[in-house]
Amino acid sequence: MPESSLKSCLLVFLFYQIKSGGLVVWTKGDVHFVYRASNYLENTKHRHKSIADIQRVPPEECTVPEPQWKHESNTEPSKNHNGDAHGVFREIDPSLGVHAYEEPVEGTLYEREVNRLLDSLGPRFVDWWWNTPLPVDADLLPEVVPGFKTPFRQCPPGVRLTLADEELTYLRKLARPLPTHFALGRNTRLQGLAAAVLKLWEKSLIVKIAVKVGIQNTNNEQMAWNLKHLTGGTIILRNKDFIILYRGKDFLPGGVKRSVIEQEARVDAQQVKEEEARLTVMDSLQMFAGLPSEESSVGSFREYQDFQLNHVQETTENNMALIELEAEKHRLEKELKDQQWRLFILTKKIERSNQALAKLHGSWNPSEQSADKELLTEEERMIFRKIGLKMDEHVLLGRRGIFDGVIEEIHQHWKHKEIVKVITKQNQAYQITYTSMLLEVETGGMLIATQKLTNSHAIILYRGKNYRRPTKSSPSNLLTKREALRRSVEVQRTGSMKHYVWERQKSIEDLQWRLVS
Incomplete structure (x- = not known):
C-alpha cells in the first residue's frame, strides 16, 4: 500500500475513534464499522444534562432519611437497595453528589x-x-x-x-x-x-x-x-x-453609545430652553419698551435648525449632480497636474539627451569633398553597377551608422577589388541619400548607384582610376565604435521621448478643453 494511502487511512481511524470513543474494527472503501466496546457509557452531553437536572431539583422535594450512624456510633452505615454503602451519603446531601460529578477546571484563564x-x-x-x-x-x-x-x-x-x-x-x-x-x-x-x-x-x-x-x-x-x-x-x-x-x-460600545445619545438629547433640550427664554425676554421687552415686533433669528437655535434643514439634510438630485460635477472637476484638475508634471520630466530628459548628442557631435569632424573629381561615362557606370550587384562580398551598416571601422573595412575591400557594395537597413529616402553622400566624401571614392533590394538598399562605390591606399586606413575625424553606439542609443531615446511629449501635449489639451466646457 502506498505511504499516502496508509496515512489517510490512519487519519480516518483516528477521527472516528476520537469523535465516537469506539474502535474501528473493519473498513471497506468508504464504509467503516465502529465497535462501541463493553464499557460503553452514555454520551457525556446527556450525562451533564442529567446532572444539571439533579441540580435544578429544589431541596424541599428531596426526602432525606435520618441516618442511623449519627445515633448509633458502633453500627456500620446501612446500605441502600443497590448495596452501595456510599449511596446514603449521596441521598442525604445532594451537594455531595453534585461535586462528585463536576469536571475539573481545564485550560488557561x-x-x-x-x-x-x-x-x-x-x-x-x-x-x-x-x-x-x-x-x-x-x-x-x-x-x-x-x-x-x-x-x-x-x-x-x-x-x-x-x-x-x-x-x-x-x-x-x-x-x-x-x-x-x-x-x-x-x-x-x-x-x-x-x-x-x-x-x-x-x-x-x-x-x-x-x-x-x-x-x-x-x-x-x-x-x-x-x-x-x-x-x-x-x-x-x-x-x-x-x-x-x-x-x-x-x-x-453600548454604554458609550447611550452616553453620546443622552448627551446630544440634553444639548438639544438645553438649546430649546434657551430659545424659549430668549423669546420670553423679547416679548417682555416689546410690551414695556415698545420695540418693533420684528423678530431676528441671528444667533438663535431656530437659525441653526433652518441651516440644518436647508443645507445639511437636503439631499435632492440637483445637490447630488453638483457634488458629482465638483468631484469630476477635481479629478480632471488632478489628472491635468499629473500630465503637466510628466511633460516637464520628459522635457528635462530630452534636454539631457540633446546635450549628450552635442558632446558626441563635437568630436566628429566630417571631411570636405574634393573639387577634382574623375569623370565616368554612362557605359562605365552601367558596367560597375552590374558588377557591384553581382558581388557576394559586402559591407554591412548596422545601427551605429558610419564610423571609423566602416571606412577602414571599405579600404580593405578596395585593396583587392575596384568595386565595393555597402548594405544598409535604412528605409527613408533622405537617410539613404545622406549615407551614400557621406560614404563618398569620407572614402574619397565615386558613388555609382543606390539600388533597392528585397529587405534593404545597396550602395555601390568605385575607388577611382587614380586610387591610392591611405597610409592610415582608420580616419581620426570620425567617431569610434563605442561612441557611435552611444550616439545611436541617444538618437533612439530622443525620438521615443519626442513621441511621448506629443502624446502628453495632446492629452493636456484634451483635459483643458474638458475643464473649460
Whole structure:
C-alpha cells in the first residue's frame, strides 16, 4: 500500500475513534464499522444534562432519611437497595453528589474566558475540524431579528476613518493567532449573525468567521458584503476559508453609545430652553419698551435648525449632480497636474539627451569633398553597377551608422577589388541619400548607384582610376565604435521621448478643453 494511502487511512481511524470513543474494527472503501466496546457509557452531553437536572431539583422535594450512624456510633452505615454503602451519603446531601460529578477546571484563564464568551453568543459548531475552542455555528442563529438596525456610529474628532496600509497590515497580523469565532455555511439572511458580531465587538476589535467546506467563492463574497452592510464594519481579509471584519474606528460600545445619545438629547433640550427664554425676554421687552415686533433669528437655535434643514439634510438630485460635477472637476484638475508634471520630466530628459548628442557631435569632424573629381561615362557606370550587384562580398551598416571601422573595412575591400557594395537597413529616402553622400566624401571614392533590394538598399562605390591606399586606413575625424553606439542609443531615446511629449501635449489639451466646457 502506498505511504499516502496508509496515512489517510490512519487519519480516518483516528477521527472516528476520537469523535465516537469506539474502535474501528473493519473498513471497506468508504464504509467503516465502529465497535462501541463493553464499557460503553452514555454520551457525556446527556450525562451533564442529567446532572444539571439533579441540580435544578429544589431541596424541599428531596426526602432525606435520618441516618442511623449519627445515633448509633458502633453500627456500620446501612446500605441502600443497590448495596452501595456510599449511596446514603449521596441521598442525604445532594451537594455531595453534585461535586462528585463536576469536571475539573481545564485550560488557561484565556481559554475559559473565550469559551464563556462564545457560549453567550449561540450554539457551538461541534464538527469543527481545527483546534479548539469550538466556534459558534452561524447557521443555527436566527435569520431575522425583530427590530434590528445598523448600529449608531460616530468617529472621534481628529481621527481618520479609513485605514492606512500600516494599520491594515497590523490588524491582519493581529487576527492570525486569534481563535475562530463563527463558522458560516449557507445562511443568507444574516441578522442573527450580525447581532452576535456586534455583541462580540464589545470585547474584541476583530471578528473571525470561518467558511464551511463546499461554499463557493461568489457566495463567500456576497456574505462578506452583507455582513459589512448590516454591521457597518470593515473587511480586512476575505478568501475561500475566512472572512475577517474590523469593527472600525467609529464603533461605539453600548454604554458609550447611550452616553453620546443622552448627551446630544440634553444639548438639544438645553438649546430649546434657551430659545424659549430668549423669546420670553423679547416679548417682555416689546410690551414695556415698545420695540418693533420684528423678530431676528441671528444667533438663535431656530437659525441653526433652518441651516440644518436647508443645507445639511437636503439631499435632492440637483445637490447630488453638483457634488458629482465638483468631484469630476477635481479629478480632471488632478489628472491635468499629473500630465503637466510628466511633460516637464520628459522635457528635462530630452534636454539631457540633446546635450549628450552635442558632446558626441563635437568630436566628429566630417571631411570636405574634393573639387577634382574623375569623370565616368554612362557605359562605365552601367558596367560597375552590374558588377557591384553581382558581388557576394559586402559591407554591412548596422545601427551605429558610419564610423571609423566602416571606412577602414571599405579600404580593405578596395585593396583587392575596384568595386565595393555597402548594405544598409535604412528605409527613408533622405537617410539613404545622406549615407551614400557621406560614404563618398569620407572614402574619397565615386558613388555609382543606390539600388533597392528585397529587405534593404545597396550602395555601390568605385575607388577611382587614380586610387591610392591611405597610409592610415582608420580616419581620426570620425567617431569610434563605442561612441557611435552611444550616439545611436541617444538618437533612439530622443525620438521615443519626442513621441511621448506629443502624446502628453495632446492629452493636456484634451483635459483643458474638458475643464473649460
